[in-house]
Amino acid sequence: MLTLNPKDLSVQILQKYLQNAIAPRPICFASTISAAGEVNVAPFSFFNLFSSNPPVAVFSPAYSGRTGAPKDTLLNVREVPECVINVVNYNMVHQTSLASSPFPRGVNEFEKSGLTPVPSELVRPPRVKESPVQLECKVTEVKELGKAGGAGNLVICEIIRIHIASDVLNADNQIDTKKIDLVARMGDNWYCRAAGDALFEVKKPVTTICVGFDRLPEEARHSKVLTGNNLGFMASVEEVPLAEETAEFKRHLPVFDSVEEKHQYAKNLLEAGKAKEAWMLLL
Numbered sequence: 001m002l003t004l005n006p007k008d009l010s011v012q013i014l015q016k017y018l019q020n021a022i023a024p025r026p027i028c029f030a031s032t033i034s035a036a037g038e039v040n041v042a043p044f045s046f047f048n049l050f051s052s053n054p055p056v057a058v059f060s061p062a063y064s065g066r067t068g069a070p071k072d073t074l075l076n077v078r079e080v081p082e083c084v085i086n087v088v089n090y091n092m093v094h095q096t097s098l099a100s101s102p103f104p105r106g107v108n109e110f111e112k113s114g115l116t117p118v119p120s121e122l123v124r125p126p127r128v129k130e131s132p133v134q135l136e137c138k139v140t141e142v143k144e145l146g147k148a149g150g151a152g153n154l155v156i157c158e159i160i161r162i163h164i165a166s167d168v169l170n171a172d173n174q175i176d177t178k179k180i181d182l183v184a185r186m187g188d189n190w191y192c193r194a195a196g197d198a199l200f201e202v203k204k205p206v207t208t209i210c211v212g213f214d215r216l217p218e219e220a221r222h223s224k225v226l227t228g229n230n231l232g233f234m235a236s237v238e239e240v241p242l243a244e245e246t247a248e249f250k251r252h253l254p255v256f257d258s259v260e261e262k263h264q265y266a267k268n269l270l271e272a273g274k275a276k277e278a279w280m281l282l283l
Contacts, residue, residue: 011065011150020187028059029086031125032076040072041109045185055159060152068149081139082123086131136161225263249280
């Protein structure tokens, strides 16, 4: 294992490690406006949702790692503490990337990227028409994390209006994960697309109490075949199968020539979503 001390690395090398490790990161395509009325739109992947009540998102325009200069977005929110966070999907990813070019202050990235500004309802910066979700925000605080190049500035945004494109909604007027087709930043020039085989569901045990890893059969916990994911899924059941049910299930099982063959059978059950059956096999 490679072990590093961040203080021994240059800003550029450290950022490369961090951005490749902490990923994928959602993209905040932030539109802002200066006191003089100059509009700016730029993407930031140091971004996430931090609260639902109040609704708060945070993004971070860092000082340039090469020159130490502040980004226009940062200058703008200090002058006019408002912004629109425009969510980025696959259909607009290349135009979004265009807007990340270091144009001089005062250049309108809407024009450079070919994206369409539309008026906001409660804030001065415009929204990006092509974005499937547009969040009008008031900036409640800008927290500087340092003065040197690479230092972030947390732009804390309270969401005061939400606009959602109708074509990404399901029948219940909720956002459909498969329709919205979001993208996210990885390290270097890589992105990822939240679509197709990249999507999967994991049931969250927030309303039920699971049996837990510690109650798994010892044979399962020490298996050379079952993975941590397999065992985690197996441990997510709410109750251990009853002895009578287990005995009946085992009556219909094939004869296994080895423990490994038995565990491979259990692995196949788990990967088919059959945690209860895997339990009965291994009890």
